[in-house]
Amino acid sequence: MTTTPARRDVGPPGVDSDEKTTLLAFLNYVRDGVTAKAQGLADAQGRAPGVPSGTSVLGLVKHVTAAEVYWFDWAFEGAGAAPPDLSMDLAEGDSAERLLAAYRAAIERSNEIIARCDDLSRPCARAAGKAGALRSMRWVLGHMIEETARHAGHADILREQADGSVGR
Numbered sequence: 684m685t686t687t688p689a690r691r692d693v694g695p696p697g698v699d700s701d702e703k704t705t706l707l708a709f710l711n712y713v714r715d716g717v718t719a720k721a722q723g724l725a726d727a728q729g730r731a732p733g734v735p736s737g738t739s740v741l742g743l744v745k746h747v748t749a750a751e752v753y754w755f756d757w758a759f760e761g762a763g764a765a766p767p768d769l770s771m772d773l774a775e776g777d778s779a780e781r782l783l784a785a786y787r788a789a790i791e792r793s794n795e796i797i798a799r800c801d802d803l804s805r806p807c808a809r810a811a812g813k814a815g816a817l818r819s820m821r822w823v824l825g826h827m828i829e830e831t832a833r834h835a836g837h838a839d840i841l842r843e844q845a846d847g848s849v850g851r
Contacts, residue, residue, distance in 0.1 A: 711790075
């Protein structure tokens with residue numbers, strides 16, 4: 684059992700600037716929420732499913748990392764031959780440290796791609812998602828905010844179940 688002190692809740696970003704800056708601030712805010720829930724959690728607790736579907740905190744981190752790569756690298760930039768695996772299945776070597784490092788690296792790469800995009804209406808290089816549509820960077824940012832926020836909420840509940848840690 685970990686003994687992580689309760690964090691106080693952190694409010695949303697105060698930025699109200701241009702569209703891209705505001706969207707990126709909110710995306711980084713929810714990314715930080717996912718990261719905060721995985722930090723300091725023992726690997727065994729992070730791997731343990733908290734619900735019958737098998738979802739775990741570290742499985743969520745693995746999934747949102749793949750989503751970053753899928754939407755920004757693979758779909759928007761057109762990098763790589765095959766899309767990344769979006770599952771939450773953990774491999775034997777998937778530790779919290781390794782998964783969080785991979786998530787941070789994916790975020791850094793995504794933010795570089797976002798920074799280079801001078802027009803949020805620019806379409807992805809590849810059709811992607813269940814609809815198989817060419818989406819704009821604006822859509823990808825909006826989708827990644829909702830996707831990451833949803834999973835940050837899941838991680839929040841799973842972390843509380845794992846060790847009682849609450850707060851953002």
